Amino acid sequence: AQTVTQSQPEMSVQEAETVTLSCTYDTSESDYYLFWYKQPPSRQMILVIRQEAYKQQNATENRFSVNFQKAAKSFSLKISDSQLGDAAMYFCASHRGNDMRFGAGTRLTVKP
Amino acid sequence: EAGVAQSPRYKIIEKRQSVAFWCNPISGHATLYWYQQILGQGPKLLIQFQNNGVVDDSQLPKDRFSAERLKGVDSTLKIQPAKLEDSAVYLCASSWRQGTYNEQFFGPGTRLTVL
Numbered sequence: 001a002q003t004v005t006q007s008q009p010e011m012s013v014q015e016a017e018t019v020t021l022s023c024t025y026d027t028s029e030s031d032y033y034l035f036w037y038k039q040p041p042s043r044q045m046i047l048v049i050r051q052e053a054y055k056q057q058n059a060t061e062n063r064f065s066v067n068f069q070k071a072a073k074s075f076s077l078k079i080s081d082s083q084l085g086d087a088a089m090y091f092c093a094s095h096r097g098n099d100m101r102f103g104a105g106t107r108l109t110v111k112p
Numbered sequence: 113e114a115g116v117a118q119s120p121r122y123k124i125i126e127k128r129q130s131v132a133f134w135c136n137p138i139s140g141h142a143t144l145y146w147y148q149q150i151l152g153q154g155p156k157l158l159i160q161f162q163n164n165g166v167v168d169d170s171q172l173p174k175d176r177f178s179a180e181r182l183k184g185v186d187s188t189l190k191i192q193p194a195k196l197e198d199s200a201v202y203l204c205a206s207s208w209r210q211g212t213y214n215e216q217f218f219g220p221g222t223r224l225t226v227l
Contacts, residue, residue, distance in 0.1 A: 004154070033213045043201055045155070045218035052213070091154050095213060098168050100145075102154030 002027045002094045006103035013082045014111050020067075021077045021106045023092030030054075032096040034068065036077045039089040039105070048090070051075065084110050114138065116219035118204050124225045130192040133222045137185070137206030143167075145216060146179055146189050147203040155203055161187060162209070191224075199226045 003026045013019035025034065036048040051059045051068050059066050063083075067076045079086055087110045092103040117136040125131050137144050142163050147155035158177065159169040163184040172179070176195070181187040191198055201221040207214040 043203075043221040043223070045203065045205075047215060050213075050215075093154070098160055100157060100216065102156070104152065104154050 002029075002032075002096060002099060002101040004092055004094050004101050004103040006092055006106050008106045009104070010107045010109070012109040012111060013079070015082055015084060017082055018078060018080045019082055019108065021079075021090050021092075021108070023075045023077070023103055025073050025075060025092070025094045025101075027073075027094060027096060029096045032094055034066075034075045035093040035095065036064070036066070036075075037091045037093060037102075038086075039091060041088075045091070049077065079108075082110050084112060086110050116204055116206055116217055118202075118219035118222055120222055121220065122223050122225075124227065125194055126227050127196055128193040130190065131194055131224060132188055132190045133202050133204075133224075135187045135189070135204030135219060137187075137204070138217055140208070141206035141217075142184070142209050143207045143214065144181055144187050145205040145207075146187070147205065149201040149203055149221070151200070158189070194224075194226045196226050199224055 005024045032053045034051045038046045038048050049061045049064050063080045065078045089105045091105045094101050144161045146158045149155040158172045159179045160167040161181040164181050179189045201223050203221045204219040205216040207216045
């Protein structure tokens with residue numbers, strides 16, 4: 001079974017600064033996907049970024065990028081030029097076959 | 113395209129009562145998921161449908177929870193009777209098909225409070 005651990009229950013960042021959210025996972029599979037989802041107070045889970053495990057290149061989506069360390073089973077999310085609208089819960093998830101596992105989440109606060 | 117629709121958005125019931133949640137996935141999506149998200153935790157998969165068949169319900173408390181997707185489109189999740197620990201947000205998601213990798217699109221969820 002897959003497990004996903006987010007060790008930072010809360011993080012804060014100053015507007016326009018950079019913040020990194022941590023995630024570690026454990027899977028015995030070689031083919032899997034990793035995701036970061038954003039969940040604002042509206043509760044809608046929004047996909048931020050995804051990483052295929054077989055790709056060595058780190059995924060990037062505009063201000064969001066990941067640092068994928070496959071051997072260490074680490075998958076951190078970097079948010080650059082933080083904006084007030086980035087404030088939300090962020091969930092790391094691991095997906096293999098029909099099995100999708102989420103971490104407990106990190107609450108990100110953005111200070112103006 | 114329209115997103116995943118869920119209703120109601122909020123529901124408050126007393127323990128031992130019954131409750132049902134409805135989900136309409138994105139048109140054309142064959143796979144539908146129900147998740148339970150307890151406050152302070154990440155979503156946990158309860159059940160997964162492929163068209164109108166169950167793919168995985170290993171984490172569904174079958175003594176009180178049931179779900180159906182009769183025509184392979186919309187789905188209903190029922191709790192009967194509810195317990196205090198069932199208080200959570202119930203999220204529905206859909207994807208084009210099952211397996212790694214098909215992006216799951218989530219609905220806004222139903223917040224259930226059991227008193």
